[in-house]
Amino acid sequence: MVKEESKNKAKKYNSLIEDIALLESYVQEIFKFIPLPLFFSNLKGVILEANPALEKITGRDIYSLIGEPIENIFDGKEIKKIIRETIQKGFVHDKETFVVDKDFKKVPVSVFTQVRKSLKGVKTGIFFSLINLTEIKKKEESIQKSSKILEVKVAAKTRELQKITDELEVNIKKRTKELEEKVEELEKMNKLMVGRELKMVGLKEKINEYEKEVNKLKEES
Amino acid sequence: MSDQISLKEISQQLRKKEGNARGDIILGNFSYIRQKEGEVGIAAVKRKIKELGYPINVDKIKPLEWYPESFSVMVILAAKEVFQWKDEDVFEMGKQTTKHSLVMKMLIKYFSSLEMVFTEASKYWEKYLDVGKLKIIKINNKEKFILLTIEGYNFHPDICLYHAGKMLQIAQLCLNKKDIRIEETKCAFKGDLHHEYLINWK
DSSP states (O other): OHHHHHHHHHHHHHHHHHHHHHHHHHHHHHHHHOSSOEEEEOTTOBEEEEOHHHHHHHTOOHHHHTTOBGGGTBOHHHHHHHHHHHHHHSEEEEEEEEEEOTTOOEEEEEEEEEEEEOTTSOEEEEEEEEEEOHHHHHHHHHHHHHHHHHHHHHHHHHHHHHHHHHHHHHHHHHHHHHHHHHHHHHHHHHHHHHHHHHHHHHHHHHHHHHHHHHHHHHHHO | OHHHHHHHHHHHHHHTSOOEEEHHHHHHHHHHHHHHHHHHHHHHHHHHHHHTTOOOOGGGOOTTSEEEHHHHHHHHHHHHHHTTOOHHHHHHHHHHHHHTSHHHHHHGGGTTOHHHHHHHHHHHHHHHBSSOEEEEEEEETTTTEEEEEEESOOSOHHHHHHHHHHHHHHHHHHHOOSOEEEEEEEOGGGTOSSEEEEEEEO
16 A cells, blocks of 8 residues: 555656756756846845847857856946846846847847846846847938938038029029110110101101192192 | 776775766766867777777767766776876866866756755755765855765765865855855765865855
């Protein structure tokens, strides 16, 4: 009876160990697969656990990352602020800073944190997750560059158009003046012509009068 | 050649000792060898282990299964011989393998105090090794030291260095201080009843 009981206990124990091993490998696979750099630090800011994505972004292997103070792989001032805020608030979302890789190259990242607590509610450490902003920053820079180029091109075109407008205005003024002069000349001509016409009419009237007088004299004689 | 015979002799003596370790400890050692010496190094240690007559297939080791502690010790000794490591390298192996192990993941939430972490570490010792005991003898935060003992564990003197590396690493991770030292003040291989380690920091 006792033997049977201990056999059952051993069976249950082995089955639990198998389940734990399966769960452990499941967690490990997810941890390794996730492309986002993830790590855990104690409240003093010492890295205690990290995933391969953090190895990739920092260019350091897991053995050199674990045990490293966080400020050695980040912009020290900013990350200390993030740790303080996390301990105070319990989390921090989307804070921009940069990771310093093993060749001292700065990699822009967005940081997300979350305090980890024990079952009794005591703060035991901080989870960190990073989003690599390198590509986004490159795109931003490229858009800014394109926008500047566009601004320069628009300004050049505007200047060109202004020049054309100014030239046109000068031409229009010149042509208007010429036209005004011609109109004036025409007016003068017109006045002259009208005067001549009136004189002609007067002369015709005088001729008519003289003709009438001639005819009258002819009749009298 | 004489070294090889010597290692074989050591292996034969170790196999008589009782005690088991979880596969995670052995896997951690292989993972460190891979990182330090590459796949070629792993192959060389596997060859050496095979030469020594261990019937364990390294590729099939599971983290939570029990394996003879003598095998776990032989992996370290074989690596030391194959790569001609010095004592400092064995110490470093102990340090580095602590960083990346299952026990570390379990202990992670206790790294806010040295007393807490070593109290838990002594519990995890029993969960991961069914031989020997890790005990805190004294901790004095004011005078900045902790005294620990390992009792009932006497496999090989090199493992004293390996364990010293592990304990120093735990203290370093917990205290975030660089100036931390460890000294084996008593050793069962030097006639003492147990191993005693003194860790102090500034």
